Amino acid sequence: MAPKPDNHSPVVALAGGVGGAKFAAGLQATLPPAALTVIVNTGDDFEHWGLTICPDVDTVLYGLAGVNNPHTGWGRAGETWNVLTETERLGGEDWFRLGDKDLALHLLRNQWLKAGLNLTEGTDRLRRKLDVPSRILPMCNQPVRTLVHTDEGDLPFQDYFVRRRCEPTFRGLTFVGAAKATLTPEVAASLQAASQIIICPSNPYLSVDPILSVPGLRQLIQESDAPVVAVSPIVGGRAVKGPVAKMMREMGHLKHLPLTIVEHYAGLLDGFVLDQQDRAEQSQLPLPALTTDTIMTDLPSKRRLAAEVLQFGHSLPGGNRTANRPRHQNDE
Amino acid sequence: MAPKPDNHSPVVALAGGVGGAKFAAGLQATLPPAALTVIVNTGDDFEHWGLTICPDVDTVLYGLAGVNNPHTGWGRAGETWNVLTETERLGGEDWFRLGDKDLALHLLRNQWLKAGLNLTEGTDRLRRKLDVPSRILPMCNQPVRTLVHTDEGDLPFQDYFVRRRCEPTFRGLTFVGAAKATLTPEVAASLQAASQIIICPSNPYLSVDPILSVPGLRQLIQESDAPVVAVSPIVGGRAVKGPVAKMMREMGHLKHLPLTIVEHYAGLLDGFVLDQQDRAEQSQLPLPALTTDTIMTDLPSKRRLAAEVLQFGHSLPGGNRTANRPRHQNDE
DSSP: OOOOOSSSSOEEEEEOSHHHHHHHHHHHHHSOTTOEEEEEOOTTOEEETTEEEOHHHHHHHHHHHTOBOTTTSSSBTTOOOHHHHHHHHTTOOOSSOOOHHHHHHHHHHHHHHHTTOOHHHHHHHHHHHTTOOSEEEESOSSOOEEEEEETTEEEEHHIIIIISTTOSOEEEEEEETGGGOOOOHHHHHHHHHOSEEEEOSSOIIIIIHHHHTSTTHHHHHHHOSSOEEEEOSEETTEESSSSHHHHHHHTTOOSOHHHHHHHHTTTTOSEEEEEGGGGGGGGGOSSOEEEEOOOOOSHHHHHHHHHHHHHHHHHSOOSOOOOOOOSOOOOO | OOOOOSSSSOEEEEEOSHHHHHHHHHHHHHSOTTOEEEEEOOTTOEEETTEEEOHHHHHHHHHHHTOBOTTTSSSBTTOOOHHHHHHHHTTOOOSSOOOHHHHHHHHHHHHHHHTTOOHHHHHHHHHHHTTOOSEEEESOSSOOEEEEEETTEEEEHHIIIIISTTOSOEEEEEEETGGGOOOOHHHHHHHHHOSEEEEOSSOIIIIIHHHHTSTTHHHHHHHOSSOEEEEOSEETTEESSSSHHHHHHHTTOOSOHHHHHHHHTTTTOSEEEEEGGGGGGGGGOSSOEEEEOOOOOSHHHHHHHHHHHHHHHHHSOOSOOOOOOOSOOOOO
């Protein structure tokens, strides 16, 4: 029996950007206050206008604070663009859309990082200011930068994702800096105390693999007694958002995408949640699976999915995973 | 006979913030395009929100571009405050008022400095984007930071000037970093080619002395064949703007402020321009002086004063200054 989730034995979610933020918002709305910890990908962090920008951390932060833009999936609701308009006029790059409210947060974090706070401390200060009851933990404090190998050469993540709109053909990834990253005490403690570990419906390659590339982190999940469940980012053979299905096709995975994702997470999972549109795929999966509606359009649908996934997770024995070594080693 | 001012033998103005920017705008409106070079104080530069801010350089830049806020004397016309509003909400410091348009410029400069441009190059790129025909040269590329000694202890310049509104009693200044600063090729070449050198109606202690503290710069002015004229920042025994009169009182200079300023610039000047309200002071001055209306309220009054000062300067022999050594050595 898994411990009841609370501040001391939290539900721990691994998340990337939009899909992870939506599901985490559902978990937060379902669980008691302070019972959720979200470990967030920082592989798509980058430097822009001389500032360190953390797109996934901020998407989760805004989503859990309820100040996110529900139309774009990223950035703030009620955003304005006065700085960007002037920067364009002065000849600055405009391909990465930084709004005024968003920028205020980047400036404060930049100031705090320069003053000696680490990314975990800076993020915690921001989530408290935004009245977020859940903990939000960057996967590590050191810079890890996802490099995308494509048929047009190597591209830094944001160049591939935003500037090039994922158009170049995907060949693989390197998480530059991951080998030198260290597990933070906060991430380690949360995984060791977890009552349940959930891999959010995020891109396994771009969002979750960077988290798993932090030395020691994958092992903590494998050694955990808590049930580990992944929620599929695939619905009806397509991605709800982002390039995951396109990337899988470019890697040669033309069908059975849910199974491909389960195999990608080999050695980690006790259960898998897939969308009802992929019901036909369930029989092929080598582990317990829950088939449900995974599309999240509003808070009630996020909360419903979160409750179902939590219940499914608690029904699993946990800790009885096959000890298959992971098949992928993504690191510099 | 001094050479005619143009791109190759420019009029060179030494300027601080508001008063310097106003007078420089008058010079620019009077002279042929590209005939003006303004060397600007960077002693009040500082780091805020992790960005390097150059208040005097930007006040001159905005003034010469005609985008300055004529009511405040600093910042941009038509400014908005969306970022600052959000930063305050997130718990950031709000004592230094950074508007959205202003911030756009700081972000770009920050990006360029991080990419390896020096402050002179970054400033030149900005003035070209803002269609400023005059050259704007930071006094040096290395950080020099004015430290104000007061009866309440040492205060970084912006703490004294903005946060504490110049309230603590002034005791003296140190230009931290000045000893290690080096003359830029651009500043040296402009002074060597100058047809006339004008010290703007800026604070002699806070705005002009930092410029003169750059090793070698004072000597280039002393060795110049061009006439050197200073315009008094005092009108009727009071400062037009800023704390200069208050500082002079606190140094024990209770009257004859124009003479005190001329003596402060000992060994540098061929002529001095004072306001008609201080006409009674003229007889005490040990050098040629022009008495006129020095108050600048609009572009015509700036242009009129600039034309009068230029004509006065060209009427002086130049280069016949007494070789008095400067009485002040402000440096770390």
